[in-house]
Amino acid sequence: xxxxxxxxxxxxxxxxxxxxxxxxxxxxxxxxxxxxxxxxxxxxxxxxxxxxxxxxxxxxxxxxxxxxxxxxxxxxxxxxxxxxxxxxxxxxxxxxxxxxxxxxxxxxxxxxxxxxxxxxxxxxxxxxxxxxxxxxxxxxxxxxxxxxxxxxxxxxxxxxxxxxxxxxx
Amino acid sequence: xxxxxxxxxxxxxxxxxxxxxxxxxxxxxxxxxxxxxxxxxxxxxxxxxxxxxxxxxxxxxxxxxxxxxxxxxxxxxxxxxxxxxxxxxxxxxxxxxxxxxxxxxxxxxxxxxxxxxxxxxxxxxxxxxxxxxxxxxxxxxxxxxxxxxxxxxxxxxxxxxxxxxxxxx
DNA sequence: TTATTAATGTTATATTATAACGTATCATTT
DNA sequence: AAATGATACGTTATAATATAACATTAATAA
Numbered sequence: 056x057x058x059x060x061x062x063x064x065x066x067x068x069x070x071x072x073x074x075x076x077x078x079x080x081x082x083x084x085x086x087x088x089x090x091x092x093x094x095x096x097x098x099x100x101x102x103x104x105x106x107x108x109x110x111x112x113x114x115x116x117x118x119x120x121x122x123x124x125x126x127x128x129x130x131x132x133x134x135x136x137x138x139x140x141x142x143x144x145x146x147x148x149x150x151x152x153x154x155x156x157x158x159x160x161x162x163x164x165x166x167x168x169x170x171x172x173x174x175x176x177x178x179x180x181x182x183x184x185x186x187x188x189x190x191x192x193x194x195x196x197x198x199x200x201x202x203x204x205x206x207x208x209x210x211x212x213x214x215x216x217x218x219x220x221x222x223x224x
Numbered sequence: 225x226x227x228x229x230x231x232x233x234x235x236x237x238x239x240x241x242x243x244x245x246x247x248x249x250x251x252x253x254x255x256x257x258x259x260x261x262x263x264x265x266x267x268x269x270x271x272x273x274x275x276x277x278x279x280x281x282x283x284x285x286x287x288x289x290x291x292x293x294x295x296x297x298x299x300x301x302x303x304x305x306x307x308x309x310x311x312x313x314x315x316x317x318x319x320x321x322x323x324x325x326x327x328x329x330x331x332x333x334x335x336x337x338x339x340x341x342x343x344x345x346x347x348x349x350x351x352x353x354x355x356x357x358x359x360x361x362x363x364x365x366x367x368x369x370x371x372x373x374x375x376x377x378x379x380x381x382x383x384x385x386x387x388x389x390x391x392x393x
Numbered sequence: 394t395t396a397t398t399a400a401t402g403t404t405a406t407a408t409t410a411t412a413a414c415g416t417a418t419c420a421t422t423t
Numbered sequence: 424a425a426a427t428g429a430t431a432c433g434t435t436a437t438a439a440t441a442t443a444a445c446a447t448t449a450a451t452a453a
Binding site for chain 3: 090110111112128129132151
Binding site for chain 4: 092094095
């Protein structure tokens, strides 16, 4: 199981997450001969700022602040679409929110563990689950093209706190 | 694998789907001592009219026509919320749409196979996948509470047509 | 009946997303 | 360097989805 869940839900040098993501993004852009502009890079950076998915209008606010000028929704959505296309970010439909992808270019599951307490979302690539989904699709004569898997619950930290308060009662 | 995918993607006596669903719904309501009103029943019926998920505003239009009076969004959303609570319908987040649940009251996976061609959505309950997701959560110290799994692709019929046209080329 | 709760009606508005068209910037060719 | 074409961004307006707040009506219980 390839996962960044431990990383997400544990204290870590997050500067590294960000710079690694940006490096990957730039590499991918030169590879595909597309442009990583200031707007796009800023949006990607903002989405990597934390492990909480951000909505388009949160992004708008932060982007506007960062670039010190008014930003309209289309600008944000264009950057989002660009990054989605390249697989550098994901949309989490049930949250109407976006998050940086920790393993772009690798085929993976779009499986998220979303904490309903703190809002953090960890992406997990799980080969066994993927192949089960593939074979379930095959059995149903369903031609699988893409997927979006969302698990809701409590992240490790919030689970612990919950237990603590449970015990206190 | 408990599934209604064969049912959804094959011609069948759909009147039965509807009446079975309504009977289950009424039973559940008496059990839980809540009211199945005209609005709620109509919405449920509309959602069972086809195996295509419907958006809230599609429902609004159809409901308004059915009841022969103007219906405002809150009315629709209230009925939707009620039915969601009881587990009689599901929301499919990536479509902003709602669909009748073929096996309410049973614990199940919220796994949908959604045809990107014809829009039909089949719910599939797959115990093995469920338990894999559970154990993946356990390993990550993630307290799983609920889930939403969406598979996109081509349903059996649309897959066949696709092959046909592929061969013609 | 009256009191109480539950459901619906009504108006307004929040939130998320896109359409359409103009302007600026970048990259390539001449 | 100038001209060209393509790409990205600016701007305005609006579509689509969802909810807040409060008034009214209907159902149930006391």
